């Protein structure tokens with residue numbers, strides 16, 4: 659079966675610095691794919707490329723059989739790629755429910771004028787979106803009691819869940835998570851890892867950046883290891899994590 663997402667010979671240069679140097683990688687449909695590597699290896703830069711936030715200096719991106727390299731961020735979202743950020747990005751004044759609804763507009767932006775000018779059909783569409791947002795909030799483990807709270811007043815772990823619900827609101831085929839477990843305690847990490855498994859169970863592939871090797875080992879179906887912007891290893895977690903070159907890359911450099 660063909661990959662859901664393929665990056666071919668992707669290069670990213672920032673001035674004189676080559677942050678990504680000719681990367682090939684493929685994310686399989688329905689898989690949890692870990693992108694790992696020492697600090698500064700280029701992981702976030704790759705995630706930014708794969709979601710259209712950075713246009714690569716060279717290389718090709720094929721998603722679901724279609725070239726997407728020339729699209730803008732909204733084009734990536736409309737094709738079915740959704741993401742969260744390393745530093746949580748929720749708008750200060752929005753409630754939890756509103757924050758999740760933003761995710762729908764990121765993909766289905768043409769529905770916004772219809773909601774303003776439209777009649778019964780538009781109102782029905784809006785009701786369906788609100789119902790979907792409630793469903794997703796339940797899915798990510800947030801109860802009814804938080805929906806009207808300002809999202810930024812929630813605990814850090816709960817804000818992460820809101821972000822994931824927002825990303826899922828665009829009905830993605832691939833969810834990309836930049837360090838979703840950062841700053842969490844062991845229990846919260848396990849809870850988010852379980853949530854990621856539930857996302858996979860819905861048939862949505864997940865690409866995630868993570869530093870906790872225990873979690874990576876138990877959660878991921880496949881790993882790509884970056885070092886200095888290049889692919890150091892790629893394959894099943896057990897094989898990759900026992901590779902001496904990967905262990906050497908991590909020695910003294912993990913967080």
Ligand SMILES: Nc1ncnc2c1ncn2[C@@H]1O[C@H](COP(=O)(O)OP(=O)(O)OP(=O)(O)O)[C@@H](O)[C@H]1O
Pocket residue numbers: 672675677695696697698699700701702703704
């Ligand atoms: N916008 C930018 N302009 C210039 N250099 C950048 C930019 N973004 C990233 N870099 C550089 O590119 C390299 C890769 O950075 P990147 O953030 O992708 O690494 P990372 O593997 O995600 O690191 P970490 O694990 O610390 O988050 C680093 O040397 C970084 O300083």
